[in-house]
Amino acid sequence: MYSEKVMDHFSNPRNVGEIEDANGVGQVGNAKCGDIMKMYLKIEDNIIVDAKFKTFGCGAAVATSSMATELVRGKTVEEAMKITNNAVAEALDGLPPAKMHCSNLAQEAIAAALEDYRRKSGLAPDESVDCNGCCDSCNHSHGREEDFED
Amino acid sequence: MKNAIKENTILISIMFANNEIGTIQPIQEIGAIAREKGILFHTDAVQAVGNIPIDVEKMNIDLLSLAGHKFYGPKGMGALYIRKGVKISSLILGGQQERGKRASTENIPGIIGLGKAIELATKNIDEYNKKLLNLREKTIEGLMAKVPFIRLNGHRSNRLPGNVNISFQFIEGESLLLMLDMKGVCGSSGSACSSGSLDPSHVLMAIGLPHEIAHGSLRLTFGDDNTEEDVAYILEEIPKIVTKLRDMSPLYEVVKNNK
Numbered sequence: 001m002y003s004e005k006v007m008d009h010f011s012n013p014r015n016v017g018e019i020e021d022a023n024g025v026g027q028v029g030n031a032k033c034g035d036i037m038k039m040y041l042k043i044e045d046n047i048i049v050d051a052k053f054k055t056f057g058c059g060a061a062v063a064t065s066s067m068a069t070e071l072v073r074g075k076t077v078e079e080a081m082k083i084t085n086n087a088v089a090e091a092l093d094g095l096p097p098a099k100m101h102c103s104n105l106a107q108e109a110i111a112a113a114l115e116d117y118r119r120k121s122g123l124a125p126d127e128s129v130d131c132n133g134c135c136d137s138c139n140h141s142h143g144r145e146e147d148f149e150d
Numbered sequence: 151m152k153n154a155i156k157e158n159t160i161l162i163s164i165m166f167a168n169n170e171i172g173t174i175q176p177i178q179e180i181g182a183i184a185r186e187k188g189i190l191f192h193t194d195a196v197q198a199v200g201n202i203p204i205d206v207e208k209m210n211i212d213l214l215s216l217a218g219h220k221f222y223g224p225k226g227m228g229a230l231y232i233r234k235g236v237k238i239s240s241l242i243l244g245g246q247q248e249r250g251k252r253a254s255t256e257n258i259p260g261i262i263g264l265g266k267a268i269e270l271a272t273k274n275i276d277e278y279n280k281k282l283l284n285l286r287e288k289t290i291e292g293l294m295a296k297v298p299f300i301r302l303n304g305h306r307s308n309r310l311p312g313n314v315n316i317s318f319q320f321i322e323g324e325s326l327l328l329m330l331d332m333k334g335v336c337g338s339s340g341s342a343c344s345s346g347s348l349d350p351s352h353v354l355m356a357i358g359l360p361h362e363i364a365h366g367s368l369r370l371t372f373g374d375d376n377t378e379e380d381v382a383y384i385l386e387e388i389p390k391i392v393t394k395l396r397d398m399s400p401l402y403e404v405v406k407n408n409k
Contacts, residue, residue, distance in 0.1 A: 031362035
């Protein structure tokens, strides 16, 4: 079911942990859904110098969080904002359709952490980020049939 | 159940033993109630046959379902026991096979295999039972002693002799299964992620578990080929896996920091 890359990121996840002096922390998902991702970012001079994660979730959830931290490291805040769920999935050589929502969650975790950073630095909030971490209040796909209608 | 019986109740159908959490129902007592009220009693005994001695007379069972793959019989074969005198409508219309109840040429090799398998499975049922019970108990007691924040699902003693179902707090079932699989252990889980639906096991929800505890459940079942070495191996590997997953979990973080 899972690609080699996914299994690698699951068995040997990169960047697991917390950043004590993180200046951007975001947590998305909830226990009801069975997926919770927490992303810690250390940003200096607009560059993400360190990223760590903690995840409660399935193999895809762990792999996408791990990959997400790898993708944001070294990027500017603006570049990190542009990382899409598809980019995360592609970097992992793809995910089964039912697991694509994990890549959504990973992208939202990044967005939430960056939003937190923006708030803490007194910058204007990003209106495009409307996820408050609860399942179903966002429009992202959960891999259900009705989500593939289009 | 007694209170659920109404004037127009014509059938009572209760699972003999639950496949997920292993709990065994009081079938004999239920059968007695059904007989007293003149209501037909069916039981799905798929998990029970070969594990628990079943006497349809003593237990007042009118209809019983069983399936071969649960007692080392051929996969794709099952049977419905129907007490003489109980009338049911045809399942498939067409030819007159199976006394007109199920048309279509019978799977003779499958049927013979099923019959032989039941014969073998029920021959030394007490001995088999004792062996599985030992493996089950060692596993449950061992995990309870070695791993904190866990709970056993289902009745502690009145459960299938080989069934272990435990919820591990702060971690998720599919991850647990993947890691166990890498170590050569096959199990199943009640987590939503491992089933492809959005909801965790309806059984675990029905016994009142909160979602996150249901998501962290693991079911292991022992069988003919399992040994005490297998139990020792499981007791060695599971705690390591749980620790690794908890170290990754934002939920465990909260608990750790509060210690």
